Amino acid sequence: MSTQPILSIRDLARRYGAFVACANISFDVWPGEVVAIVGESGSGKTTLLNCISGRMERSSGEVRYRMRDGRFPDLQDLSEAERRFLARTDWGFVHQNPADGLRMRVSAGANVGERLMAIGDRHYGNIRQTAADWLERVEIAAMRIDDKPVSFSGGMRQRLQIARNLVTHPRLIFMDEPTGGLDVSVQARVLDLLRMLVADLGLSVVIVTHDLAVARLLSQRMIVMKSGHVVEQGLTDRVLDDPRHPYTQLLVASIPEN
């Protein structure tokens, strides 16, 4: 067992005036672990993800991240440049809508290569070869490397977004409903890819989803949110097979076959 968490959240809260979007949130993420945050729309799960990933300011609380050199600073105490470097290299963010995570008017190859250039790669041939390798890993034909994502299907765009995120070998990936907008058959393919890549690369992941089947397939640990608060958390199969909180029981009872 790895002895130190890669991410540690303590008493995190985000308020809008008197409205509490999320509060009293504390949990750790350990290296190689996938943590799912589930709950219905409006439960505060996306706000939580945005606060953790530094895309939104929190109102209070701590978010600490284990840097490659072993330091464990609160993200708020990093300089803007350090934060941006983390976001470009150590972290990934997979959006529900691929258009939010891709540049739709540049080629697929450039979408993947751009992240490499951001970390200092300058050799055009290498960048193109790495981009081609990653397209293949996410099951996009290499001949599509010069095509723009606007010409891709939804599933392909999502797979391209995944490749763009993983090419820099990040350690921590945030995902916001990564299969949310996809047809069921396309969803299965994207999920399977995520499952394999996460396992092969030993990634730590925080994934927000309202789909309990996605949580079961990908995560080891699950956090259930309602009205901005954590109502239950634990081992994913335990929470799903033996839910204790009334809201979790309602969620689990609401799916046809789990």
Added chain:
Amino acid sequence: MDTSAPLLDVSSVAKSFTMHLRGGLRLPVVANVAFTVHPGECVVLGGPSGVGKSSILRMVYGNYAVDAGQILVRDQTTQEMADLATGDPRLVLDLRQNSIGYVSQFLRAVPRVSALDVVAEPLVTRGVERNVATSRAGEMLERLNLPSALFTLPPATFSGGEKQRVNIARGFITDHPILLLDEPTASLDAANRDVVVAMIKEKLGVGTAILGIFHDIPVREAVATRIIDVSAFSAREAA
């Protein structure tokens, strides 16, 4: 290691379900569950349907929470007894990785993943090279008479008996010192049932501690070293 020391030591375990969607209805299942399982023993949970056999198995695997009691599991890595009942998720995951395996009644098929990969996965996650793991998986499936044409297909469309054989192969491919079996032979024909009985005996021969549910009487008679009547722990009457 002292071979007479138990690998699994369950004491004072109680379990009930509170159904919040049914007005907080409380359903007691079992109470004061206590037993041990030693290396090379096959302890069978007996008793009528609904008495709580599967619930006990699921608690021992950490899949169900317990209301009270201890479930001490010998940690294969440290050789210490670790309490799975009160342990955090990481402890449970770690024990599942190295110390305690579980063959459920039904295979939970993952879309697009081939039977071979389903079976090989527990070895791969324990660091065995993929091609080695896959060839071991193939041997297991062959032994269980799964037609080789099915090896590369996802089990979603397999028959009940075929899925169960994939599930058994996956559960038996590792060398977990404790193995939990929930009716592994329920949908198998006689020939495959005999294969599973032989596989269970081999596990016992190398000192694996097995805790299982077998409704199939010939199988139970062939493998059980001890039968525990779960009715003795039933909490249903107390409701």
